[in-house]
Amino acid sequence: MKRIISILAAALLGLPVFAQQNLFPSQDLKSAIVNEDGSVTFNFLAPKAHKVQIVGDFMEGEKGTNIGMASSGIVDMTEGEGGLWTYTSKPLESELYSYTFLVDGIATIDPNHPYVFRDFATLTNLFVIPGGMGDLYSVQKVKHGSVTAVWYHSDGLGMDRRMNVYTPYGYESNPRKKYPVLYLLHGMGGDEDEWKNFGRACTILDNLIAQGKAEPMIVVMPNGHAGMSAAPGESDMGYYKPYHFQQGTMDGTFETYFPEIVKFVDKTFRTQADKAHRAIAGLSMGGFHSAFISANYPDLFGYVGLFSAAVGVTREDISPIYQNFDAKLAVQFKKGVKLYWMGCGNVDFLYKNNKALREVFDANGYPYVYLETDGGHVWKNWRIYLADYAPRLFK
Amino acid sequence: MKRIISILAAALLGLPVFAQQNLFPSQDLKSAIVNEDGSVTFNFLAPKAHKVQIVGDFMEGEKGTNIGMASSGIVDMTEGEGGLWTYTSKPLESELYSYTFLVDGIATIDPNHPYVFRDFATLTNLFVIPGGMGDLYSVQKVKHGSVTAVWYHSDGLGMDRRMNVYTPYGYESNPRKKYPVLYLLHGMGGDEDEWKNFGRACTILDNLIAQGKAEPMIVVMPNGHAGMSAAPGESDMGYYKPYHFQQGTMDGTFETYFPEIVKFVDKTFRTQADKAHRAIAGLSMGGFHSAFISANYPDLFGYVGLFSAAVGVTREDISPIYQNFDAKLAVQFKKGVKLYWMGCGNVDFLYKNNKALREVFDANGYPYVYLETDGGHVWKNWRIYLADYAPRLFK
Numbered sequence: 001m002k003r004i005i006s007i008l009a010a011a012l013l014g015l016p017v018f019a020q021q022n023l024f025p026s027q028d029l030k031s032a033i034v035n036e037d038g039s040v041t042f043n044f045l046a047p048k049a050h051k052v053q054i055v056g057d058f059m060e061g062e063k064g065t066n067i068g069m070a071s072s073g074i075v076d077m078t079e080g081e082g083g084l085w086t087y088t089s090k091p092l093e094s095e096l097y098s099y100t101f102l103v104d105g106i107a108t109i110d111p112n113h114p115y116v117f118r119d120f121a122t123l124t125n126l127f128v129i130p131g132g133m134g135d136l137y138s139v140q141k142v143k144h145g146s147v148t149a150v151w152y153h154s155d156g157l158g159m160d161r162r163m164n165v166y167t168p169y170g171y172e173s174n175p176r177k178k179y180p181v182l183y184l185l186h187g188m189g190g191d192e193d194e195w196k197n198f199g200r201a202c203t204i205l206d207n208l209i210a211q212g213k214a215e216p217m218i219v220v221m222p223n224g225h226a227g228m229s230a231a232p233g234e235s236d237m238g239y240y241k242p243y244h245f246q247q248g249t250m251d252g253t254f255e256t257y258f259p260e261i262v263k264f265v266d267k268t269f270r271t272q273a274d275k276a277h278r279a280i281a282g283l284s285m286g287g288f289h290s291a292f293i294s295a296n297y298p299d300l301f302g303y304v305g306l307f308s309a310a311v312g313v314t315r316e317d318i319s320p321i322y323q324n325f326d327a328k329l330a331v332q333f334k335k336g337v338k339l340y341w342m343g344c345g346n347v348d349f350l351y352k353n354n355k356a357l358r359e360v361f362d363a364n365g366y367p368y369v370y371l372e373t374d375g376g377h378v379w380k381n382w383r384i385y386l387a388d389y390a391p392r393l394f395k
Numbered sequence: 396m397k398r399i400i401s402i403l404a405a406a407l408l409g410l411p412v413f414a415q416q417n418l419f420p421s422q423d424l425k426s427a428i429v430n431e432d433g434s435v436t437f438n439f440l441a442p443k444a445h446k447v448q449i450v451g452d453f454m455e456g457e458k459g460t461n462i463g464m465a466s467s468g469i470v471d472m473t474e475g476e477g478g479l480w481t482y483t484s485k486p487l488e489s490e491l492y493s494y495t496f497l498v499d500g501i502a503t504i505d506p507n508h509p510y511v512f513r514d515f516a517t518l519t520n521l522f523v524i525p526g527g528m529g530d531l532y533s534v535q536k537v538k539h540g541s542v543t544a545v546w547y548h549s550d551g552l553g554m555d556r557r558m559n560v561y562t563p564y565g566y567e568s569n570p571r572k573k574y575p576v577l578y579l580l581h582g583m584g585g586d587e588d589e590w591k592n593f594g595r596a597c598t599i600l601d602n603l604i605a606q607g608k609a610e611p612m613i614v615v616m617p618n619g620h621a622g623m624s625a626a627p628g629e630s631d632m633g634y635y636k637p638y639h640f641q642q643g644t645m646d647g648t649f650e651t652y653f654p655e656i657v658k659f660v661d662k663t664f665r666t667q668a669d670k671a672h673r674a675i676a677g678l679s680m681g682g683f684h685s686a687f688i689s690a691n692y693p694d695l696f697g698y699v700g701l702f703s704a705a706v707g708v709t710r711e712d713i714s715p716i717y718q719n720f721d722a723k724l725a726v727q728f729k730k731g732v733k734l735y736w737m738g739c740g741n742v743d744f745l746y747k748n749n750k751a752l753r754e755v756f757d758a759n760g761y762p763y764v765y766l767e768t769d770g771g772h773v774w775k776n777w778r779i780y781l782a783d784y785a786p787r788l789f790k
Contacts, residue, residue: 146544
């Protein structure tokens with residue numbers, strides 16, 4: 001094609017002219033650098049700032065909860081030459097951590113580390129310390145499952161609703177194989193994307209399955225706010241500023257119409273469509289949902305997992321779903337539960353509620369597995385719980 | 396469950412205690428408010444800042460390209476009471492727009508508008524003005540297709556690689572129906588997530604199909620950097636700071652092994668697996684890829700779309716894929732092309748290259764459709780091109 005002008009010069013220049021978006025060149029730094037000893041160095045260029053702080057869930061310090069991160073510390077960064085603010089943490093154990101900056105009191109994400117998760121209206125940066133649990137939360141050189149955002153129609157709720165579905169590696173290439181299903185429910189501050197993002201559920205399952213620790217399973221992540229059709233930004237509400245409590249939150253309707261989700265999944269995916277191959281679990285509000293859904297529909301789920309569950313919140317006046325829980329639980333155990341799993345952090349604000357539930361189980365002789373961890377009502381614990389719960393399923 | 400402590404009080408308080416993440420309370424404002432006249436008001440609280448600016452692709456002004464947004468203007472915001480900085484745009488035509496703030500020269504996203512797209516290392520906020528093209532780029536109350544992130548194995552590249560696949564509404568519920576396929580390729584600054592995010596490809600297809608303007612089709616969005624297994628953050632490279640030109644960019648390998656992708660898609664999804672039901676298109680580098688892939692494999696694609704294509708970049712020394720393009724093009728047209736579509740902005744830096752290619756087509760009598768739009772090498776144009784191209788396919 002000799003008539004076409006050669007712009008080989010562009011190639012010699014590295015062809016950056018074709019980039020639609022460049023980095024912020026004013027901040028061409030590296031930040032959240034994981035050092036060899038497991039400490040992490042943060043850099044932020046702000047020559048005109050009076051004070052730059054870092055808020056993160058990886059350090060002690062003045063509590064930073066008021067800017068949106070549970071169980072976070074806040075520390076001042078040190079200003080160096082040219083307005084370069086730095087901070088190096090102490091060596092950290094292997095984990096997935098979150099952080100954000102405060103520049104003269106204004107929260108901002110790290111422009112030199114573009115990985116953020118959104119949870120409703122909050123964006124936070126994140127990084128991983130490898131070598132332990134962090135490896136389980138990181139994409140590894142293993143075979144990967146697929147993740148599908150798919151919409152189902154709810155007759156009960158009168159709308160199409162979005163869910164995420166993980167299918168394990170091999171699902172496409174073994175077209176006759178059927179799989180067990182874990183229904184994995186988010187908390188009040190989340191949506192159908194929460195377990196995929198903060199929860200790293202798909203990556204955890206990829207890794208557990210590759211290690212032979214968990215059975216290949218489908219994981220279904222629906223939206224637990226019955227009034228929402230989809231996560232903020234994914235619905236016809238557009239790019240509004242999201243708040244919790246849109247509608248249909250813990251009012252019984254999500255639980256009432258949950259069988260529609262099971263029916264859709266069994267019809268749409270190649271499932272082992274029986275109680276022995278069906279599990280449910282959720283964090284916080286999702287644990288509350290898991291308890292009531294499994295108790296109200298005792299023939300659906302062989303496995304139940306409550307992760308820091310929001311149990312003990314009396315809602316009996318709101319929906320029949322929440323009435324006679326004791327009696328429903330008795331029926332559920334009489335009909336058979338393969339595994340009832342509970343986990344809670346030792347400083348979780350719901351610790352007492354979960355303890356009260358365990359006492360009910362103890363008093364009635366209902367068997368359960370319990371895992372108590374350090375810490376509070378945080379993602380770190382819910383990822384640990386999934387990593388403990390998933391390997392126990394369908395065996 | 397009477398033994399469990401009632402914390403109805405929490406319910407009366409609105410239950411925010413269950414939220415894992417709250418908004419930044421220091422910035423509990425609304426921003427990017429679309430006013431009735433189509434103007435947009437931005438708010439940013441920064442009492443200690445000396446200067447707050449807004450950079451956006453919706454306004455004239457000093458060019459803001461140095462902070463990463465092509466064809467953006469930059470204007471000062473006005474400080475009001477309590478350090479609240481505001482700016483209201485002029486009325487805007489219906490579109491999807493991008494913006495970010497500069498606080499004393501430091502780029503930051505809008506903490507009161509959490510919708511951002513990532514393109515490699517850059518995050519930008521976005522908003523939509525409804526009533527025209529913006530509606531096509533917004534989720535509407537129509538039936539939605541599914542979007543699956545799936546990994547295929549490339550023997551040629553020696554790795555598993557991630558792609559996004561859109562399947563139209565009805566794909567799951569019509570298990571015998573086969574669909575035509577559009578392969579949609581990103582630019583040099585992008586990855587397999589780019590068309591899904593900035594490009595709004597899945598939403599555009601949902602809407603065009605619902606309106607009866609486009610045939611239901613599968614859209615396959617692979618990663619065009621042959622050295623990358625997946626988008627930054629989705630691969631085993633972890634949360635590194637991404638740069639363009641990792642490796643395998645425009646070196647012929649992506650094009651050489653493209654048939655592996657077609658083979659995987661035809662095996663994994665229910666496709667109409669012939670040239671008459673297969674289209675390819677791409678923006679910038681993706682247009683370059685589309686031209687060379689379709690010319691080197693003239694039996695694969697009945698439809699070809701070049702969106703602001705990076706044509707005329709001589710790469711003949713690098714790979715046989717890039718050699719003898721004129722002769723390959725002649726064979727391609729002799730074998731038959733149902734549609735060769737080109738689009739370019741009138742101030743695109745690749746305008747001359749595309750003009751030169753059209754002259755080759757004119758000189759040889761190769762038929763093509765051409766759409767010239769205002770503006771440069773920007774997403775606005777590429778979305779318009781997809782909206783023009785997709786309805787012409789498979790009819």
